[in-house]
Amino acid sequence: MLFQSHQPSGFAIIAILYPFFTITPLLIFLALFLVHFKKIRQKMFFHISMLFAATIINQACLMFMVVTSQEAAAKALFIAAQVLEVAGMLVMVIVLEAFEENKLFSPRVAGFTAIAAAIVGAMISGPDLVATPIDLPITSGYIIGFGRRDMAGFLMGIFPLLVVIWLVRSFITKRKLTRSQHQRHLLSWLYVGIFLAQVTGSLAPVLVDSMNPGGMLRELSANIGIGRVVGIVMIGVAFSRVAKTPWLLQLQRVHLLLVYATNGITLYSKRFREDITDTDVQLLAGAISAVASLFKESTKETSPIEAIQFKGKSVRVIDRGTFTCAIMVDFASQASDDAHERFVRDFETAFAAEIAGFAGEISKFEQADAVAAKYFA
Known part of the structure; x- marks a missing residue:
């Protein structure tokens, strides 16, 4: 369907051409997260990189759509976008699921994946698209949108709506579980x-198009679409903070952080629960050491033990040779493992000097509270 060409207003021209200006910050975030992924090989940063890569290509498609003179090409670019x-959107769902609970697959992810597959199927099966020619100062092109009763457009409206409903419930639940003001600020910024990315960037333009296909509200749709990029940039800022302190996005509980020497003496411990006593700390240190020794003797295994799993609890162990660090958490995740490794480092x-010359004095290790607070506050 083709509507009569019209001359957009000055503000609409800026809105239509906004992808030309948003590519640079998106490229910067993509490079940043690829560097993080290369350094620490954490899947979260790979997924975030894919989110920014998809957004960059999406913006590129929108850029070419408004400057192409071929209606068919403009429609193809719109479908790709x-x-x-x-x-x-699907990557964002996976990131939030995987990073918090280390689950790459869950019923929610499966459900959203099924809807995404249905949308893609509707897209490639010939959706009813509305093409509005536009005359820009230096070129001409098209703004493309969905027809009023198009199934692909309907699904494109339903998908972000369902994501938003899930996000609102998720935000309320997670905010109640936050342990610090820093976590609350990060969570608010992220959500x-x-x-913005889902409602103003994805849902609102579809609703506008469905109410007024091909009309002047299409300019409003283009303006609203800017919100998607703003939201994606905010997500990038939030996860760049998480890259420095991964525990900020973890809402699971850490129960105990323990460092002990090769002779079994506890060098440092941080109790995150009031019911854990000094005796419990000593017993746990002895138990971990005994289990590791027993396992090595019975299996003739030379590599150190890395984890002891209980129902509802997990003890992760890092053996540095001169000392061992153990952490008890609700469940192991990429964030907890990364924070643990950073603390040990x-x-x-x-x-280093105190450990090498350790003679029984443990008070000097109390300064490690600052390190623990850095990664597990």
Whole structure:
């Protein structure tokens, strides 16, 4: 369907051409997260990189759509942009699921994946698209949208709506579980970004198009679409903070952080529960050491033990040779493992001399509270 060409207003021209200006910050975030992924090989940063890559290609499709003189090409670019938008939404769901609970697959992910697949199927099966020619100062092109009763457009409206409903419930639940003001600020910033990306960037333009296909409200749709990029950038800012302190996005509980020497003496412990006593700490240190020794003797295995799993609890162990660090958490995740490894690295750097010359004095290790607070506050 083709509507009569019209000359957009000055503000509408800016809105239509906004992808030309948003590519640069998106590329910066993509490079940043690829570097993080290369350094620590954490899947979260790979998924976030894919989110920004999909958004960049999405914006590129929108850029070429408004400057192409071929209606068929403009429609093809629009379909590609919508498919990438759906892929980006799905990646966000996977990131939030995988990073918090280390689950790459869950009923929610399966459900959203099924809807995404239905949208892609509707997209490639010939959707009813409305093409509005536009005359820009230096070129001409098209703004493409869905017809009023098009199934692909309907699904494109339903998908972000369902994501938003899930996000609102998720935000309320997670905010109740936050343990610090820093976590609450990060969570609010992240969810506002996702809300902008989904509601103003994905849902609202579809609703506008369905109410007024091909009309002047199409300019409003283009303006609203800017919110998607703003939201994606906010998500990038939030996860760049998480890259430095991964525990900020973890809402699971850490129960105990324990460092003990090769002779079994506890060098440092941080109790995150009031019911854990000094005796419990000593018993746990002895138990971990005994289990590791028993396992090595019975299996003739030389590599150190890395985890002891209980129902509802997990003890992760890092053996540095001169000392061992154990952490008890509700469940192991990429974030908890990363925070654990960073703590061990900083502890080893800060107390290398004290560990090498350890003669029984443990008070000097109390300064490790600052390191623990950095990663587990």
